[in-house]
Amino acid sequence: MKTPTIVTTVVLLLLISLAKGQNPKCDSDPKEHGSTLKVFHVFSPCSPFRPSRAMSWEESVVQLEARDQGRMQYLSSLVARRSIVPIASGRQITQSPTYIVKAKIGTPPQTLLLAMDTSNDAAWLPCTACVGCSSSTPFAPAKSTTFRAVRCSAPQCKQVPNPTCGGSACAFNFTYGTSSVAANLVQDTVTLATDPLPAYTFGCIQKATGSSVPPQGLLGLGRGPLSLLAQTQNLYQSTFSYCLPSFKTLNFSGSLRLGPVAQPKRIKFTPLLKNPRRSSLYYVNMVAIRVGRRIVDIPSEALAFNPTTGAGTIFDSGTVFTRLVEPAYIAVRNEFRRRVAAGKKLTVTRLGGFDTCYNVPIVAPTITFMFSGMNVTLPPDNILIHSTIGGVTCLAMAAAPDNVNSVLNVIANMQQQNHRVLYDLPNSRIGVAREFCT
Numbered sequence: 001m002k003t004p005t006i007v008t009t010v011v012l013l014l015l016i017s018l019a020k021g022q023n024p025k026c027d028s029d030p031k032e033h034g035s036t037l038k039v040f041h042v043f044s045p046c047s048p049f050r051p052s053r054a055m056s057w058e059e060s061v062v063q064l065e066a067r068d069q070g071r072m073q074y075l076s077s078l079v080a081r082r083s084i085v086p087i088a089s090g091r092q093i094t095q096s097p098t099y100i101v102k103a104k105i106g107t108p109p110q111t112l113l114l115a116m117d118t119s120n121d122a123a124w125l126p127c128t129a130c131v132g133c134s135s136s137t138p139f140a141p142a143k144s145t146t147f148r149a150v151r152c153s154a155p156q157c158k159q160v161p162n163p164t165c166g167g168s169a170c171a172f173n174f175t176y177g178t179s180s181v182a183a184n185l186v187q188d189t190v191t192l193a194t195d196p197l198p199a200y201t202f203g204c205i206q207k208a209t210g211s212s213v214p215p216q217g218l219l220g221l222g223r224g225p226l227s228l229l230a231q232t233q234n235l236y237q238s239t240f241s242y243c244l245p246s247f248k249t250l251n252f253s254g255s256l257r258l259g260p261v262a263q264p265k266r267i268k269f270t271p272l273l274k275n276p277r278r279s280s281l282y283y284v285n286m287v288a289i290r291v292g293r294r295i296v297d298i299p300s301e302a303l304a305f306n307p308t309t310g311a312g313t314i315f316d317s318g319t320v321f322t323r324l325v326e327p328a329y330i331a332v333r334n335e336f337r338r339r340v341a342a343g344k345k346l347t348v349t350r351l352g353g354f355d356t357c358y359n360v361p362i363v364a365p366t367i368t369f370m371f372s373g374m375n376v377t378l379p380p381d382n383i384l385i386h387s388t389i390g391g392v393t394c395l396a397m398a399a400a401p402d403n404v405n406s407v408l409n410v411i412a413n414m415q416q417q418n419h420r421v422l423y424d425l426p427n428s429r430i431g432v433a434r435e436f437c438t
């Protein structure tokens with residue numbers, strides 16, 4: 001582990017402006033063999049969804065944090081099982097997940113870049129003639145010889161929200177973030193890395209409103225019905241892992257490894273908790289948080305798992321910065337500030353939603369998330385965002401927004417970067433190990 005004195009840098013401004021040229025490495029796929037897919041950050045040079053103009057570091061960070069507000073609102077709606085009342089605000093909040101993988105759909109294959117979402121079950125993607133989709137290259141069912149509609153009477157039609165019958169074909173509506181989506185339920189061959197998955201069931205989007213829908217669709221890695229895990233039980237045995245590359249190294253790709261083969265052996269595990277009422281979400285039992293060597297004082301109800309209210313802690317691939325319910329966040333933040341100041345007087349500043357920022361170099365303590373059976377100690381790279389240009393360093397976590405009545409602690413992707421996170425459903429556990437994603 002690196003010493004806390006090495007405060008490393010996230011210079012999105014530089015990376016985004018460097019990212020403009022096309023990268024020939026994006027199309028050759030040395031890592032896409034067997035059941036392992038490359039994972040790209042949406043801001044990666046290999047992502048067509050990277051920002052079209054250079055943003056300042058502050059602007060990028062504030063934008064990612066603002067997207068998280070939408071993401072938290074969405075997760076809270078899943079937990080509360082009601083649809084979202086959009087936050088009253090002039091601007092549209094998008095919450096598209098941060099990491100994308102390449103999938104080939106149909107015969108002959110059409111390539112789409114799907115957003116990975118561990119808190120969603122079904123996959124869905126924009127189809128030809130979709131009204132309100134932003135993709136200029138939607139999936140064209142008419143060009144695929146293996147495409148077919150799912151009939152109303154099919155069992156899959158009972159697993160989607162609000163199913164309706166258009167003719168005899170199954171259609172459904174759902175909300176995602178602040179978007180409303182109308183889709184047909186369809187099947188086609190989906191190829192992930194080199195594994196063809198025949199008759200994969202997914203939503204073919206006909207109409208979308210709002211700006212939350214990922215431009216080329218979404219791959220649901222949740223644990224509920226119609227998710228990738230549910231549809232590939234024989235092949236992948238409900239097991240996958242990923243390594244998410246850091247924002248600092250946008251030219252690196254991570255990996256999504258499907259199935260029990262080649263998963264790490266040396267890894268610490270914590271049990272998954274089952275919440276029958278929120279079947280998609282990966283709940284774990286976080287029992288305490290340590291800042292440096294001190295376990296901070298958090299009221300037990302702030303961390304407790306409650307299947308009825310949905311309270312507790314989840315791992316999520318789509319939220320960027322870890323959110324803790326307010327009493328937990330305040331306790332962590334106060335101890336963090338105390339350790340950073342180390343008896344001196346240091347001015348704490350704000351940046352967007354981050355309330356613990358410094359305009360001078362700091363020595364930060366480690367933060368340890370303590371789960372049942374597993375302590376995960378995060379090095380500074382997973383805790384701090386730092387601009388070399390402005391010289392601003394912030395604690396990269398925040399309190400759950402108070403306007404969504406959130407009861408969830410979300411272990412988000414910035415805190416998972418450069419770790420292998422293994423979802424092992426047959427043994428009902430999640431594993432975490434340090435790994436440098438390249």
Ligand SMILES: *[C@@H]1O[C@H](CO)[C@@H](O)[C@H](O)[C@H]1NC(C)=O
Pocket residue numbers: 162163164172173181182207
């Ligand atoms: C789904 O959305 C479509 C298009 O907006 C609408 O025509 C249809 O009535 C909706 N169906 C349900 C079940 O809400």
Ligand SMILES: *[C@@H]1O[C@H](CO)[C@@H](O)[C@H](O)[C@H]1NC(C)=O
Pocket residue numbers: 249251252
């Ligand atoms: C990514 O960029 C860094 C610095 O720009 C360079 O050192 C590194 O070799 C690059 N890595 C890859 C995989 O291209």
Ligand SMILES: *[C@@H]1O[C@H](CO)[C@@H](O)[C@H](O)[C@H]1NC(C)=O
Pocket residue numbers: 290370372373374375
């Ligand atoms: C986690 O760390 C605490 C000390 O802070 C220790 O008591 C506990 O045994 C550790 N748990 C595991 C599973 O290593």
